[in-house]
Amino acid sequence: MTMPANHQSMLSRRGFCLCCAAAAGFAATGGWFSPATAYAKARSIVDLIRDEAAKTKIKVHKLRGNVSILEGSGGNIAVLTGGDGKVFVDAGITASRLRILEAANSLSRDPITHLINTHWHFDHADGNAWLNAEGAEITAHENTHKHLMSTQRVEDWDFNFTPSALAAVPTDIFDTDKTLKLNGSTLQLRYYGPAHTDSDISVNFSEADILHVGDTYWNGIYPFIDYSTGGSIGGMIKATEANLAAATKRTIVIPGHGTPVSNREELSSYRDMLVAIRDNVAKLKSQGRSIEEAISARPTAAFDAKWGQFVITPEFFVRLVYQGV
Known part of the structure; x- marks a missing residue:
């Protein structure tokens, strides 16, 4: 059966991102839902992601300075271990709770005492309540709160998120920047301004030279930009410039999604891609091209082989960029 054009458009606009959010590692294993598969099921995409998170293995990547990454539950989670207790950066999806605990306990038996949210999205903050129940104080930007x-x-996503339980709401909030001293490490938290959303922050583990940049960086895939809560293509580029300014050749960069261990060189390629596509789409829009005409012109063509091979399709990314130029 041929799918109506307007339904195809709905899938391309709504069926992509929570598919990505299930686990950054799905990209490497082929485990991501396609939009058609997701919509073929009589459940919301959020429910499907929770189902996948409940059975997806959590992979542990040990870095340096007692910092590790847990990959496989929504966004990439960083964990800092030490005598002050385990510090989480992002909470993943609640359905992964047992697997996250098992992976975190393989790093140390320290209690969980702190959680930092890089932004408010479901795939980064869904686990807030259970981590709070484990003993974590939750720190985030005031817009995440x-x-x-x-x-x-x-x-x-064609989805309404209801207010979170109070246990899931950050109690330690800030507006521009904040510094935490934990486990012999200095954690510098900095607000980007509107970028992927209006609530994004970076977390810099200063001594280890590790920078967690949340969803301002999607390593190897086109990113989602949430215009519903303040995101924009210009903000994403500005945030990426800030990340590049904060990183050196030695810095380990942790993206929100995609291959979880990255570096400044890869981040620079990501910036170049965003700028080039922004400029291409802006030129088409300034010529009076409609969004469908802009898509037909294939302004992402030079980048699709590398960045456009997963569920955030080139077509949808053009739609996102077009909205913001």
Whole structure:
């Protein structure tokens, strides 16, 4: 049966991102839902992601300075171990709880005492409540607090998120930057301004020279930009410039999604891709091209082989960029 054009458009706009959010590692294993598969099921995409998270293996990547990455539950989770207790950067999806605990306990038996949210999205903050129950104080930008306290609609996911339980809401909030001293490490938290959302922060493990940049960076895949809660293509580029300024050749860069261990060189390639596609789409829009005409012109063609091979398709990425130029 041929799918109506307007339904195809709906799938391309709504069926992509929570598919990505299930686990960054799905990209390497072929385990990501396609939009058609997701919509063939009579459940919301959020439910499907929770189902996948409940059975996906958590992979542990040990870095340096007692910092590791847990990959496989929503966004890439960083864990810092030490005598002050385990510090999590992002919480993943609640359905992964037992597997996350098992992976974290393989690093140390220290209690979980702190959680930092890089932004408010489901695939990074869904586990807030259970981590709080384990003993974690939750730190985040004030806009993450605001979004988790109220109903949020993400248009491109066609989903309304209800207010979070109070246990899941950050209690240690800040506006521009904050420094934490934990486990002999200095953690520098910095607000980007509107980027992927209006709540994004970076977390710099200063002594280890490890930079967690959340969803301002998607390693090897086109990124989602949440215009519903303040994101923009310009903000994403600005945030990436800030990340490049904060990184050196030695810095380990942790992206929100995609291959979890990255570096400044790969981050620079990501910046170049964003800028080139932004400029290409802006030129087409300035010529009066409609969004469908812009898509037909294939302004992402030079980058699709590397960045456009997963569920955030070149077509959808053009739609996102077009909205913001």
